[in-house]
Amino acid sequence: MSTSHLIIGDGIAGSSAAETIREEDPEADVTILTDEGEALYNRILIKEFAKGKLPEAPISIHEPEWYEERDIALELNTHVETVDTDEQVVHTHTGDSYEYDKLLIATGGTPTQLPVDNSDADGIHHFWTFEDARQIREHAEQSETGVVVGAGLLGIDLAAISAAQGLDAHYLMRGNCWWRYALSEEGAEIIHDALEEKGVKPVFNSGVDHFEVDDEGHVEAAVDPNGERFEAEWAGVAIGLDFNTEWLQGTGIERDNGVVVDEYMQTNVDNVYAAGDITQYYDTIFDEQAQNGSWGSAKEQGSIAGTNMVADDETDAFRWVSSYSITHFDFPFLSFGHPTIGDETAERKYSDTEWRQVAFKNGQLVGGVLIGDLSQQSAFKQIIREERQVADQKELLLEENVDLEKLESPPEAD
Numbered sequence: 001m002s003t004s005h006l007i008i009g010d011g012i013a014g015s016s017a018a019e020t021i022r023e024e025d026p027e028a029d030v031t032i033l034t035d036e037g038e039a040l041y042n043r044i045l046i047k048e049f050a051k052g053k054l055p056e057a058p059i060s061i062h063e064p065e066w067y068e069e070r071d072i073a074l075e076l077n078t079h080v081e082t083v084d085t086d087e088q089v090v091h092t093h094t095g096d097s098y099e100y101d102k103l104l105i106a107t108g109g110t111p112t113q114l115p116v117d118n119s120d121a122d123g124i125h126h127f128w129t130f131e132d133a134r135q136i137r138e139h140a141e142q143s144e145t146g147v148v149v150g151a152g153l154l155g156i157d158l159a160a161i162s163a164a165q166g167l168d169a170h171y172l173m174r175g176n177c178w179w180r181y182a183l184s185e186e187g188a189e190i191i192h193d194a195l196e197e198k199g200v201k202p203v204f205n206s207g208v209d210h211f212e213v214d215d216e217g218h219v220e221a222a223v224d225p226n227g228e229r230f231e232a233e234w235a236g237v238a239i240g241l242d243f244n245t246e247w248l249q250g251t252g253i254e255r256d257n258g259v260v261v262d263e264y265m266q267t268n269v270d271n272v273y274a275a276g277d278i279t280q281y282y283d284t285i286f287d288e289q290a291q292n293g294s295w296g297s298a299k300e301q302g303s304i305a306g307t308n309m310v311a312d313d314e315t316d317a318f319r320w321v322s323s324y325s326i327t328h329f330d331f332p333f334l335s336f337g338h339p340t341i342g343d344e345t346a347e348r349k350y351s352d353t354e355w356r357q358v359a360f361k362n363g364q365l366v367g368g369v370l371i372g373d374l375s376q377q378s379a380f381k382q383i384i385r386e387e388r389q390v391a392d393q394k395e396l397l398l399e400e401n402v403d404l405e406k407l408e409s410p411p412e413a414d
C-alpha cells in the first residue's frame, strides 16, 4: 500500500519536501494544503514587485501543472485548524479531514502586529504574502507620504519600496541605528547614508506611539513616543514574526516559539515532521536549538524532511550555515550565520561603503555581516561549519582576504 504524505504549507519548505518525496517514492500519495490562494511563488522577489519594478509572472515558481505532472494534490485556500496525532488526521476550516501516514508542518510565520492604537487602520501594511505585496504596491502608487517601522531585514524592504514608489518617507527606529542587534553605529551609518540617498529619512530613538486616522479610518500620520508627528498616507510595519502553534495545542507536539525538531526534522511525536521558518531545530554546529528565517535554509529543511519521511529513518541531517542578502543599494549586503547571538564581536570599516563585522560565541565564529565586499563569505561559512575556535584570531578574520591556512585553530568538524 502507498504511504500517504500530508504537507501543511506550500512555501519553499513544504514545496521542496513534496518534490523530494515524489523523487524518492514514485508510489507515494502526496497532498499539500495551503491557506493561500496561489501555488508557490518567490517570496524573496515580492519586494521587487511591490517597488513597481517587476510584473507578476516571474515571481511565480510553480504553475498548477507542476503539481499535476508530479501527481501532487494541491489544495489552495485550505486552512488547517486542528491535528489529531492519535488518529493521524487533520481538520480544515471547511470541515474536511485528511488522513496521513506522515505529516509535515511547514507553516512559516506571520508578521507581528504593532500593539498601538489604530495599527489595523486602512493603509497600514504588514508584509509576508504576494497578496500583501499587491496591496502595498497599489496603495503606495496612490500615496505621497509614508512611514516605515521596524529596523530589521524586512523593514528595510519596506523602506526601499517606499523610496522606489517616490514617497516622502520617514523610517522610524527605536534605537540609534538600523538593525542594532547585528550592526554597530559605524556599520549602520553606511545603510543610513544609502537610505537618505534614496529619499528615506531615518529617525532614531523613535517608533510609533499611535497612528492617526481620518473619518474614513484611513491612516493619516504616525505619532512617535516623543510626540513628533509624521504625515503618512501609507505605512509599512515589520517588527518581527509570530510563529503561531496554538492550533497544535493538545497534540503533544513540543512547541517553543515554533515547532521543536531534531536535526532530522522530526518532532517528538511519531510520524510528524516540521521544516522551514516554523522550526526550532537542533543545530549540529552549535549543539543547541536554533531558529532561522531564510529561503535557503527553509528549502534545505524541506528537502531533508522529505527524504527522512520517505525513508522512515534518520537518513539525512540538517547542517547548514544560512545567508540573507539585500540588494536595495549600489553596494551588496549580506548577513550570514547567526550574527545576533554572539557574546563578542569584531568589526572594521574599509571604505565609505565597505564594512565587516564578525560575531563569536564561546570562541566559535557564529555569524556576521558583510557590507560592500562579499567575497569572503565562503571562507567565513567554512570556518563556522568546521567549528573552529577563532575568537582569539580576530585580526586575521578582519584582513581583506581571509587566509584559512594562517588560522591556528584546526577544524573540529567538516
Ligand SMILES: Cc1cc2nc3c(=O)[nH]c(=O)nc-3n(C[C@H](O)[C@H](O)[C@H](O)COP(=O)(O)OP(=O)(O)OC[C@H]3O[C@@H](n4cnc5c(N)ncnc54)[C@H](O)[C@@H]3O)c2cc1C
Pocket: 008, 009, 010, 011, 012, 013, 014, 033, 034, 035, 036, 043, 044, 045, 046, 047, 078, 079, 080, 081, 106, 107, 108, 109, 127, 128, 129, 154, 157, 275, 276, 277, 278, 292, 293, 294, 295, 296, 298, 323, 324, 325, 326
Ligand atoms: C518580503 C520578504 C522578503 C524576504 N527576503 C528574503 C531574502 O532576501 N533572503 C532570504 O533568505 N529570505 C528572505 N525572506 C524570508 C523567506 O522568504 C522565508 O524564510 C521563507 O519563505 C520561509 O519559507 P517557509 O516555507 O518556511 O514558510 P512560508 O514561506 O511562510 O510558507 C508557509 C506557508 O504555510 C501557509 N500556512 C500557514 N499556516 C497554515 C495553516 N494552518 N493551514 C494551511 N496553510 C498554512 C502560509 O500561508 C504559507 O503559504 C523574505 C521574506 C519576505 C516576506
